Amino acid sequence: MSSHQVSDAITDQEGQGSNQVHRWRAFAVLAVSFFMTVADLAIVNVALPTIGRKLHMPESSLQWVVTGYALTFGGFLLLGGRAADLLGRRRMLMAGLFVFTAASLGCGLATADSFLIPMRCVQGLGAAIVLPAALSIVMNMFPEGAERNKALGVWGAIGASGATVGVLAGGLLTRYAGWQYIFFLNVPIGAAALLLAPRIVPDSRLTTARRRYDPFGAVTVTGGLSLLVYAISTAPQAGWGTARTVALLATSVALLAAFVVIETRVEAPLIPLRIFRLKTLAGANAVSLLLGGSFFAFIFIGTLYMQQVLGYSALKAGLAWLATSLTSVAFAGLSQALVTRGLARLVMAAGMAMIGGGILWATQVTVHGTFWASLAGPWAIVGVGTAFAFIPVSIAALAGVAEHEAGLASGLLNTTQQLGGAIGVAVASTIAATHATTLLHQGVAPAAALTSGFQWAFWACGAIGLAAVPVTYLLIRRHELAIAVASASAKPQPASADV
Known part of the structure; x- marks a missing residue:
């Protein structure tokens, strides 16, 4: 792609025509920024019991430390993508890094859940x-073909390992420094990224688009999904048939319906419905929703099982997740190699089958389980599945997308993944809590009741993951994926060595 071709679609500034080495330096800064946002969804998991004790948080509030971040993250991603395209991508990157870093500092300084949870929501916005x-x-930095697929392969590997590495880092920091440092860690990293971005990251924006946004769309979708998660989370205590729960669910549906109406009426909708004419993009986002709903809920429930039933410390629980993160990293290169050979759809389906199957294997956990007997196998299988699923999903969701809609497509992909995670955590938590409470009322021992509740939650998470397999074959178009990876197929050697 020449500088003349790029200037037809975007405004190049400060280094868009830089050489390959400079592009990969800029990519490193962008990848670190991405990794912080992904890891922060999961980094609090192993610290939740400690945070709950230190801040005297009720059990019902702990979930919101995770879902509050995920909901604002997913709910405002599309608006963030639109703003990046119109106001300048580097400018918005720096603005987001500032908000994220400042909110991280606020989270670490929190002394009550009434401050921590709002700060987590602001973190999600950043x-x-x-x-x-x-x-x-x-x-925009990498031309379509082998080099872009290599970059997206590394990007997908970071996404696949970010959550589990976050859990491990959370365990280490909670054990040796204190729970506050899972948030304080972001401050120097975010500050360094802010200093480096204007020096080595190229800027770009759309030059012909009128500056039209869709704030009402962002507010209605985020509000509707937040109420949905809140209603699901509180239903076990309030009762599913009570007026309060019904009213919350009805309001959620009304807000989501209003979002759909808004998207058909506004001049610049967050989600132009025409984009779903790209069948592979639509299918990739459906898989992404199910991927988030199964995988992130699995990490949440698995961490609670290890700490509340097996008595693992935050550090030991974090170390246990190495079985997932290391296998994910180890198999990312194979996943990328298979994708570049034209097997992206098969790799995606296999990945989701392994995630779903591994989680179903975890339903066999017991009250007196050990890591090697109960956890190592399912934890590792899910790790392989993430390597196989994240990479082709990342490529498929951007296949055939015009350059001027890159922000929209990337925002849509990550929106479905984060919102899937928030809803999945809420559903799994509700199932676990409802079943465990029922057993406790029947006189079952607490450890046995908790274990059975977690088993039921694993069944739900596994079913969500397996549901993505038929979705992959029904919606993903092989020829559209083939176009996206054609250049890499001709040169299959890149990417695997660098993942």
């Missing part, structure tokens, strides 16, 4: 600005 801007810059 992540929603950072992520689409960063991925759009990656899309």
Whole structure:
């Protein structure tokens, strides 16, 4: 792609025509920014019991430390992508890094859940600005073909390992420094990224688009999904048939319906419905929703099982997740190699089958389980599945997308994944809590009741993961994926060595 071709679609500034070495330096800054946002969804998991004790948080509030971040992250990603395209991608990247870093500092300084949870929501907002801007810059830096697929392969590997590495880091920091440092860690990293971005990251934006946004769309979709998660989370205590729960669910449905109406009426909708004419993009986002709903809920429930039933410390629980993160990293190169050989759809389906199957294997956990007997196998299988699923999903969701809609497509992909995670955590938590409470009322011992509740939650998470397999074959178009990876197929050697 020449500088003349790029200037037809975007405004190049400060280094868009830089050489390959400079592109990969910029990619490193963008990848670190991406990794922070992904890891922060999971990094609090192993610290939740400690946070709950230190801040005297009720059990019902702990879930919101995770879902509050995920909801604002997913709910405002599309608006973040639109703003990045129109206002300048590097500018919005830096704005998002500032918000994310400042909110991280606020989280670490929190002394009550009434401050921590809002700060986690602001963190999610910062992540929603950072992520689409960063991925759009990656899309503009690398020409379509082998080099872009290599970059997206590394990007997908970071996404696949970010959650589990976050859990491990959370365990180490909670054990040796204190729970506050899972948030304080972001401050120097975010500050360094802010200093480096204007020096080595190229800027770009759309030059012909009128500056039209869709704030009402962002507010209605985020509000509707937040109420949905809140209603699901509180239903076990309030009762599913009570007026309160019904009213919350009805309001959620009304807000989501209003979002759909808004998207058909506004001049610049967050989600132009025409984009779903790209069948592979639509299928990739459906898989992404199910991927988030199964995998992130699995990490949440698995961590609670290890700490509340097996008595693992935050550090030991974090170390246990190495079985997932290391296998994910180890198999990312194979996944990328298979994708570049034209097997992306098969790799995606296999990945989701392994995620779903591994989680179903975890339903066999017991009250007196050990790591090697109960956890190592399912934890590792899910790790392989993430390597196989994340990479082709990342490529498929951007296949055939015009350059000027890169922010929209990247935002849509990550929106479905994060919102899937928030809803999945809420559903799994509700199933576990409802079943465990029922057993406790029947006189079952607490450890046995908790274990059975977690087993039921694993069944739900596994079913969500397996549901993505038929979706992959029904919606993903092989020829559209083939176009996206054609150049890499001709040169299959890149990417695997660098993942």
